[in-house]
Amino acid sequence: MLYQLYEFQKALLQPLSSWAQTASETFVNASNPLSKMPGAERIAASYELLHRLGKEYKKPEFGIRAVKAHGRDVAIHEITTLEKPFCNLIRFKRYSDDLEVIKKLKEDPVVLVVAPLSGHHSTLLRDTVRTLLQDHKVYITDWLDARTVPADKGEFGLDDYVHYIQEFIRTIGPKNLHVISVCQPTVPTLGAISLMASNGEETPASMIMMGGPIDARKSPTAVNSLADKKSYEWFESHVIYEVPQPHAGAGRRVYPGFLQHTGFIAMNPQNHMQSHWDYFQNLVRGDELDAKAHIRFYDEYNAVLDMDAKYYLDTIKTVFQEYALPSGTWKVSGKLVKPHDITDVALLTIEGELDDISGSGQTRAAHKLCKSIPTERKDHYEVVGAGHYGIFSGRRWREKVYPRIKDFIRAHEQTSKASKKKVAKAVFASD
Known part of the structure; x- marks a missing residue:
C-alpha cells in the first residue's frame, strides 16, 4: 500500500510542480511586467525551489561526448x-x-x-x-x-x-x-x-x-x-514492497528507491536543508554558476532506482x-x-x-x-x-x-x- 500511496502523491504533486516552474519563469521573463515588480526575484526563486522539490527525477544521461586524451580532444x-x-x-x-x-x-x-x-x-x-x-x-x-x-x-x-x-x-x-x-x-x-x-x-x-x-x-x-x-x-516486513501497476515490473518485490532516498536525506537533513536554502539565495542574487552546480548535484542525487x-x-x-x-x-x-x-x-x-x-x-x-x-x-x-x-x-x-x-x-x-x-x-x- 505504501508504494501506491507514494505513486498517488507523485501524481498529485506533478501538476503543482509544473505550475510552479511556469510561475517562476513568468517572474524572470524580462518581457513580462511582473518581472519588474519589487521582490520579483524572491518570488521566482520560491516557485523554482517548489518546482524542484516536487518534480520527478528520472535517470540522467552520462552525457560524456568528448574528453582530452593524449593531448587531443x-x-x-x-x-x-x-x-x-x-x-x-x-x-x-x-x-x-x-x-x-x-x-x-x-x-x-x-x-x-x-x-x-x-x-x-x-x-x-x-x-x-x-x-x-x-x-x-x-x-x-x-x-x-x-x-x-x-x-x-x-x-x-x-x-x-x-x-x-x-x-x-x-x-x-x-x-x-x-x-x-x-x-x-x-x-x-x-x-x-x-x-x-x-x-x-x-x-x-x-x-x-x-x-x-x-x-x-x-x-x-x-x-x-x-x-x-x-x-x-x-x-523484510518494513522496507520491502511490490511494484504496482502500470510499471513493467508490477508484482516484483523490491526495496523502493523512494525509501532509499528518504534514508539518504535522513542521514544529513541539516546539510540538505542548508543546500536548498543556499540555492534559493543564489537564485535571488542571480548567481547562475552556483545555482547550476546545485541543480547538477540534485538531478543526480534525487534520481533513484528500486x-x-x-x-x-x-x-x-x-x-x-x-x-x-x-x-x-x-x-x-x-x-x-x-x-x-x-x-x-x-x-x-x-x-x-x-x-x-x-x-x-x-x-x-x-x-x-x-x-x-x-x-x-x-x-x-x-x-x-x-x-x-x-x-x-x-x-x-x-x-x-x-x-x-x-x-x-x-x-x-x-x-x-x-x-x-x-x-x-x-x-x-x-x-
Missing part, C-alpha cells in the same frame, strides 16, 4: 556491449582521426568500473568515468531499475550479482583488465574474482576497491549499525549481519568464496578519511583476506579530508585519487605493449 560514443535482465555492460568507445593518438588509445589499459547497486544510478560515477577515459578504455556496469524489469524475468540476488561480474569480466577479457569497484560492489567483485581463481580461470590484472564494506565490523557507521541492530525479518528484494535482503544478511566474507563462510551457488586463492591479481584499496558510509579499515580488510597476493603487489591509500563521495568524484578524486590509480594500473599490466596488435592504418579509427 577525442570523441566518446556510448555502446551497450552486453544486455542482461538487470544490468547492461556499457563501453565508452573513444574515437580520433589522428593516427598517433589512435596508436596511444589502443595501448591504453582496459578498465571495468563496477558501479554500486545501492539506490543511485551508475551515472553517479560520471566524474569517475570521464577522468578514467583520459588514459584508459572504460566499461561500466549500468544497473537497471528493478521496477522496469518484468516479474517473469525472475529474482535477482547477491549470487546473481557475482555471476554478472564474472560474465562481464569474461566478455571483456581478463587479460590486462583492471577492475575498479566502488562502495557496495567491492564485496561481490572480490567474490567473483575469488571464485574465478579457485576455478583455475584467468583473472584480471588488478582489482581496485574503493570505500566498500569488505569487513563491516571495522569502524561501524550508522549504515552498519542499522543493519546490525534490526533483524532480517524486520527489513532494488530487487532478494538482492537487498541477501546483502543485509550476508554483508552486514553474518559478515560472511571476512568470516570465511560465504558461499555463492554452493561454492565457498576463498580470497586466499587469488595469487596473481594486484590489489589496491582506497578509503576516505571522513567516510561515513564505509568506515575506516572496512575496505583495507581485503589485504588480510587476499593473503596469497605478494606484498609488492598490494597497496592502500587513505584520502585525507575525503568523505565517501570524495574518493570517486570531485577535486580530491581528480587530483589525489586518480593519479594513484593510474600509476598503480600502469605498474601492474600483465602484458608488454610490444605484444599489442598493430594499429590499423585507417584515416579514422577507434580504440
Whole structure:
C-alpha cells in the first residue's frame, strides 16, 4: 500500500510542480511586467525551489561526448556491449582521426568500473568515468531499475550479482583488465574474482576497491549499525514492497528507491536543508554558476532506482549481519568464496578519511583476506579530508585519487605493449 500511496502523491504533486516552474519563469521573463515588480526575484526563486522539490527525477544521461586524451580532444560514443535482465555492460568507445593518438588509445589499459547497486544510478560515477577515459578504455556496469524489469524475468540476488561480474569480466577479457569497484560492489567483485581463481580461470590484472564494506565490523557507521541492530525479518516486513501497476515490473518485490532516498536525506537533513536554502539565495542574487552546480548535484542525487528484494535482503544478511566474507563462510551457488586463492591479481584499496558510509579499515580488510597476493603487489591509500563521495568524484578524486590509480594500473599490466596488435592504418579509427 505504501508504494501506491507514494505513486498517488507523485501524481498529485506533478501538476503543482509544473505550475510552479511556469510561475517562476513568468517572474524572470524580462518581457513580462511582473518581472519588474519589487521582490520579483524572491518570488521566482520560491516557485523554482517548489518546482524542484516536487518534480520527478528520472535517470540522467552520462552525457560524456568528448574528453582530452593524449593531448587531443577525442570523441566518446556510448555502446551497450552486453544486455542482461538487470544490468547492461556499457563501453565508452573513444574515437580520433589522428593516427598517433589512435596508436596511444589502443595501448591504453582496459578498465571495468563496477558501479554500486545501492539506490543511485551508475551515472553517479560520471566524474569517475570521464577522468578514467583520459588514459584508459572504460566499461561500466549500468544497473537497471528493478521496477522496469518484468516479474517473469525472475529474482535477482547477491549470487546473481557475482555471476554478472564474472560474465562481464569474461566478455571483456581478463587479460590486462583492471577492475575498479566502488562502495557496495567491492564485496561481490572480490567474490567473483575469488571464485574465478579457485576455478583455475584467468583473472584480471588488478582489482581496485574503493570505500566498500569488505569487513563491516571495522569502524561501524550508522549504515552498519542499522543493519546490525534490526533483524532480517524486520527489513523484510518494513522496507520491502511490490511494484504496482502500470510499471513493467508490477508484482516484483523490491526495496523502493523512494525509501532509499528518504534514508539518504535522513542521514544529513541539516546539510540538505542548508543546500536548498543556499540555492534559493543564489537564485535571488542571480548567481547562475552556483545555482547550476546545485541543480547538477540534485538531478543526480534525487534520481533513484528500486532494488530487487532478494538482492537487498541477501546483502543485509550476508554483508552486514553474518559478515560472511571476512568470516570465511560465504558461499555463492554452493561454492565457498576463498580470497586466499587469488595469487596473481594486484590489489589496491582506497578509503576516505571522513567516510561515513564505509568506515575506516572496512575496505583495507581485503589485504588480510587476499593473503596469497605478494606484498609488492598490494597497496592502500587513505584520502585525507575525503568523505565517501570524495574518493570517486570531485577535486580530491581528480587530483589525489586518480593519479594513484593510474600509476598503480600502469605498474601492474600483465602484458608488454610490444605484444599489442598493430594499429590499423585507417584515416579514422577507434580504440
